[in-house]
């Protein structure tokens with residue numbers, strides 16, 4: 001507490017419990033993806049996979065190889081590139097087909113992005129709040145079904161048609 005007292009110059013500016021509490025909390029980063037993840041249109045199982053994705057907590061092959069529990073790095077859907085979060089959901093041929101087709105179906109242009117920015121890209125230029133929530137729920141559903149296809153290909157040794 002002494003460090004905070006000295007670094008914030010509270011002797012001259014005055015100390016308050018609020019200032020002390022804020023100093024103890026440290027820098028709190030603001031996350032922007034809450035509008036996407038906590039969208040009430042999301043189906044819970046879809047939401048959960050999106051939540052794990054945004055926190056980079058899915059057990060992908062890159063992580064499993066890092067941990068030494070697995071030694072096969074290739075993506076389970078295209079079997080050509082290292083499977084990581086960016087590849088699985090946005091760069092994989094399989095995922096691109098899914099994304100492009102769903103984007104065409106719902107009437108938005110597909111743009112390559114990453115997990116942090118995907119939801120922003122999807123609702124860019126959309127003013128209607130209901131349409132925004134539907135698009136975000138669709139994005140969440142796509143991530144879930146790509147994850148499902150990935151796990152299916154691991155368990156069944158066959159890739160589901162995109």
Ligand SMILES: [Zn+2]
Nearest residue numbers: 075077078092
């Ligand atoms: Zn792939």
